[in-house]
Amino acid sequence: MNILVTGAAGFIGSHTVERLLGLGHTVYGLDNFSPYYDIDLKKMNVSAIKKAGAHFIEADLRTDDLSKYLPSTLDFVFHFAAHPGISASSTFKDYVSNNILATQRLLDYIETKSRRPFFANIATSSIYGLEATLTENEVPLPASWYGVTKLAAEQLVLAYARRGFFKGCSLRLYSVYGPRERPDKLYTRLIACVLQNKPFTLFNGSEKHLRSFTYVQDIIDGIVSVIGNEEVCNTQIFNLGTEEENTTATGIETVEKLLNTTIDILPHPARPGDQSRTKANIDKARRVLNYNPTTGLEEGLKAQIEWYKGRFL
Ligand SMILES: NC(=O)c1ccc[n+]([C@@H]2O[C@H](COP(=O)([O-])OP(=O)(O)OC[C@H]3O[C@@H](n4cnc5c(N)ncnc54)[C@H](O)[C@@H]3O)[C@@H](O)[C@H]2O)c1
Numbered sequence: 001m002n003i004l005v006t007g008a009a010g011f012i013g014s015h016t017v018e019r020l021l022g023l024g025h026t027v028y029g030l031d032n033f034s035p036y037y038d039i040d041l042k043k044m045n046v047s048a049i050k051k052a053g054a055h056f057i058e059a060d061l062r063t064d065d066l067s068k069y070l071p072s073t074l075d076f077v078f079h080f081a082a083h084p085g086i087s088a089s090s091t092f093k094d095y096v097s098n099n100i101l102a103t104q105r106l107l108d109y110i111e112t113k114s115r116r117p118f119f120a121n122i123a124t125s126s127i128y129g130l131e132a133t134l135t136e137n138e139v140p141l142p143a144s145w146y147g148v149t150k151l152a153a154e155q156l157v158l159a160y161a162r163r164g165f166f167k168g169c170s171l172r173l174y175s176v177y178g179p180r181e182r183p184d185k186l187y188t189r190l191i192a193c194v195l196q197n198k199p200f201t202l203f204n205g206s207e208k209h210l211r212s213f214t215y216v217q218d219i220i221d222g223i224v225s226v227i228g229n230e231e232v233c234n235t236q237i238f239n240l241g242t243e244e245e246n247t248t249a250t251g252i253e254t255v256e257k258l259l260n261t262t263i264d265i266l267p268h269p270a271r272p273g274d275q276s277r278t279k280a281n282i283d284k285a286r287r288v289l290n291y292n293p294t295t296g297l298e299e300g301l302k303a304q305i306e307w308y309k310g311r312f313l
Contacts, residue, residue: 001227002071004028004117006061006106007080008049009042011180012122012173012216016078017049019220023227027053028070032060034098036083036090037183044311045180061102066109074117078223079106079157082122085184086144086273099149103156111165118230119168120223121157124150125212125241125278127172132278136172136237144273154237161235169233171223174241174280178216178300179307186248187213187301190255190263191308199264200252203271207249212241212280215300218293225289232288241280242293254301 003020007013008029017029029049033039046056057069061081083090083098103121110116125132127150129141142148154170161168181188193200222240226233246254256263285291 001025001075002028002073003076003078004030004070004074005078005080006030007082008054008056009033009046010080011182012176012219013078013080014045014049014180015178015216016080016220016223017054018052019224021052021054023224027055028057028074029054030057030059030061030069031081033058034083036087041183061106062097066106067112070109073115074113076120076227077106077110077117078120078122079103080122082150082153084146084182086146086271087184088271090145092145095145095149099146100152100156103153107156107160111160116166118226119157119161119166120226121154121168121170122223123154123170123172123237125172125174125239125280126275127151127154130276132174132275133281135281136239136284147273158235158237167230167234169226169235170237171226172237172239173219174212174214174239174278176214176216176219178304180216181304186251187255187304188308190252191259191305192312194255194259194261194263195308195313199266201266201268202248203268203274205270206274207247207252209248209275210245210277210279211248211251212244212278213246213251213297213300214241214280214293215295215303218242218295221293222285222289222291225291229289236288238285238289238291239280239282240285240291241278241282242295243280243282244296245279246297251297254298255305258298258301258305
């Protein structure tokens, strides 16, 4: 199949491209190298996906004419491109333009096609709000610009699917970690601090936060399981993540154990909108997609540490 992966230079998108290539698909990876974090890291990811056989397209979903870059037929779209996370240096416009407007422009492009691809939207547990423990049927209560704009993007995609313009679904991911994790996220920051002998900035109160820390390959198992299940997935939302909950303090202790060290903590004011608890309720994904994440935190973090050492030391 011809598959478009947006956000292909990023953390989860680049892994997904590699998995899809391994499954024998022709993959078009698109990204604008947004400056949200170090572009060199994204370029390294793009080198890896090109080496694996992907076609890479540098384009901005908000402004570029997609018909110039994409093949005339696409069978599937996995839409990862977004302004992610909760960041004090990001503006409301960053979230609105990259999460809502960029999604609408991609939908506008797809609407011009007579044969339309299946559209798998990548959403987030932040849609649920400060406590993300709910099933897909419950009312979302986002508490950040990120959560609000990702909810809007998800509902845009599902609106098209409900109207029958194409078949599509939305996948709400929970706290993903592993090799290539973004530099602003917990485990890459922790590992970098230890290996560079620097103190770790901990947002006040976050040591008690509970998270469904989910290994990236377990997330991708769920994402690609939509292929072949298009009918049953159409218009549906699925939570994807592990049911195993760990506190941030446990995450820190696990990194300390694996690197045989004690991390020097530097307290920092709490981030508004940060979730106090995420616990993936994956009953629906288990039932419909046979989804079964299996990687434990220690095993996943070992792989992330090895990746970090291989790339940066
Ligand atoms: N990392 C997580 O724990 C997590 C959890 C839940 C959901 N998600 C979702 O997964 C997706 C990927 O997240 P990630 O952590 O890999 O982030 P990432 O920042 O590494 O990847 C996103 C990519 O999208 C690209 N992009 C942004 N705006 C674009 C635009 N206008 N046009 C083209 N490309 C654009 C960026 O350059 C980046 O490479 C996002 O949709 C995010 O909301 C991530």
